[in-house]
Amino acid sequence: MDAAAEFGRLSGVFYSGGSFLPSAGERRTVLDPATAKPIGEFADVTAEEADQVVTTANAAQKAWWAESALHRSELMHEVAREMHRLAPELAELLTRETGKPYKESRDELxxxxxxxxxxxxxxRHSHGSVLGPSVAGQLHYTLKEPMxxxxxxxxxxxxxxxxxxxxAAALAAGNAVIVKPSEWASLTTLKFMEVFTALPAGLVQCVPGGGQVGDRLVRHPQTHMVGFTGxxxxxQAIAKACAEQFKPHLIEASGNDAFVVMPSAPLRTAARAAAFAAFLNCGQVCTSAERIYVHTDVYDEFADLLVEEAAKLRIGSGLGAVxxxxxxxxxxxxxxxxxxxxAVEQGAKVVHGGGRPLDLPEENRDGFFVEPTVLVNVTPDMEVMQAExxxxxxxxCRVESFDEALKLTNASLVGLGATVYTTDLQEVHRATTEIATGMVWINAPLLDNDAGPFGGRKxxxxxxxxxxEGLDTFRHTKLVMIDPAASEHDFWWFPYSDDEAFPQD
Incomplete structure (x- = not known):
């Protein structure tokens, strides 16, 4: 693959009805973050183009839902196979456009x-359930229907x-999907649309652009649900806009995850885990370890070990061995x-990193690189501990007890995930029951499971x-009650019987 040619082909287009179409919208330059050099352009699709995409999606969705669940499943497996076939190309473009190491791009695929x-x-496993009827002889059940x-x-x-x-969940539930990609990953997302060629044209579409494009799609009366990550x-703005139409929405916003290290933890392993949890994708992960609470008994040793791990990390273009x-x-x-x-101004001390790497090749010296940084002498009140x-x-941050660690973990305004390193079973139990987040990892940071729900609180x-839960996020539940005999429901219809009337003197 010629990456430059691919980025050129994908510049200035949107994806609708199964084809890449030139947009009449204004173009914005895309930079390679490893070099700060232009690699292409994305278009701000026009209002008219966005509206046509919505019309196309509604038509495609009706046909998709009319298919059997088995047929939808077979086509989705075709999508997965096409992802596998295109994975090397997609991973390279993803690395060139977003900067992440190629290994992480392949993992993403x-x-x-x-x-x-x-x-x-x-x-295709379940489209509802049969209920025990509340009236003899009737049939009561639920149906799961797309948004x-x-x-x-x-x-x-x-x-x-x-x-x-x-x-994937939305399609499995019978919906059509319109993608508004990030301005910083638009070209790769457009390329990704090629994995959907087995699906009916118009079922998955992609409209690049800035916030005004997303706002139009959110407020459009013929879109029926919004999923947002950011x-x-x-x-909050999207939730308010959806509320005006009572439009269902999924919001995955910021994280500020705690990472707790207790004396019983294997410290070398915990330090390696913390380095991964803090520095994966250059720290640009919603579930990154951003508040590391270490028990005072092991604080100094853990800090030294974490510095050792940070010092091992190789920095550079994601297409290299980094x-x-x-x-x-x-x-x-x-x-x-x-x-x-x-953070330094407020009293934190840099013990590793803290600047921009100086030993990069000449072609990368204008790139957006920073060193992985370890701070000590951090206190809970510092601004660095308050926001993502x-x-x-x-x-x-040093803590004196497990109780203090739990208290500080829960003090955040956000509650996505939390990691605790301990081999004390009482601490394990307390962490899983007392931490107010959507996810808790015990000695296993940042893991996901397709079969387990991902999301936060607060x-x-x-x-x-x-x-x-993720499948039901994209489905309505309809209750159906059937009386096959069309019988008289005199157990509660008019006229009310005298013996059920209000007592009279």
Whole structure:
């Protein structure tokens, strides 16, 4: 594959009705984050183009839902097979556009395939349930029906995986999908549309652009549900817009996950885990370890071990033999560096990293690289512990007890996930029952399971992706009650019997 040619082919288009179409909208330049050089352009689709995409989606959805569940499942497995075939090309483009290491890009494709195959089967497993009737001789049951046209609004950190977590479930449930990709991953997402060629034309479409494109799709009267992953303010705006129409929505907003290390933990393993949890995808993961609470008895030893692990990490272009690539774009790097500078200003001490790497090849010196950074002397009141970092920063805060660690973990305004490293069974039990997050990992950070729900509490959003819950997120439940005999329901119809009337003197 000629990556430059592919990016050129995908520039300025949107995907509708099974084809790439030129957009009349204004174009924006796409930069390779490893070099800061232009690699293509994406278009802000026009209002008219977006409206036509919605019309096409509604027609395609009706035909899709009319198919058998078995046929839908077979076609979704075809999608998974096409993902596997295109994985090398997609992974390379994803790395070039977002900066993540190629290994992580291939992992993203592998996980996307797994989610698609999972929902291909789950979608035909059950379409409702038969209930014990409340009236003898009747049949009572539920039906699971699609929402209609689902709008999926994506971030750049896992643009393909997060798309399939929602799109696979939505398609399995009988919906059509309109994708509004991140401005920082639009070209790769457009290329990804080629995996859907086995599906009916118009069932999955992609409309790049800025916030105004997403807003139009959210507010459109002929879209029926919205799935969003991104920041808290944007998630709140989408939820408010959906509320005006009582439109169902799934919001996965920010995380600020705690990572707790207790004295019983194997410290070397915990340090390796913390390095991975804090620095995966250059820290641009909603479930990153962003508040690391370490028991005072092991704090100094753990800090030394974490520094050792951070020092091993190789930084550079994601197409090379590296562990960390650049951040997604210059604005993200600048925001991250302001957070780091403020932490130092408030008294935190940098014991590893803290700057931009100086030993990069010349072609990468203008890229958006930063060093993985470890901070000590961090206190709970510092700003760095209050909001999502979304960068390769590991702030270590000393705690005196497990109770203090739990209290600080739960003090956050968000509640996506939390990791605890301990071999104390009482601490394990307390962590799983007392931590107020959507997910808790004990000695197993950041893992996902297609069969288990992903989502958070508080300002991390609401709704669930993955698992049976993730399928039901994209389905209506209809209650059906049938009296085959069309009998008289005199047990509660008019006229009311005298012996049931209000007592008279």
């Amino acid at each position: 592998t996980w996307s395939i797994s989610a698609t195959d999972y929902y291909a089967e789950l979608g 209609g046209v689902v709008v999926v609004i994506l971030p750049a950190n896992f643009p393909l995986l997060l798309l399939m977590w929602e799109a 920041s808290v303010p944007t998630g 562990d960390l690539g650049p951040m997604e774009h210059a604005e993200e790097r600048d925001r991250y560096e302001r957070i780091l500078a403020r 970092i979304f960068g390769p920063l590991a702030p270590l 300002l991390s959003g609401f709704g669930r992706q993955l698992g049976a």
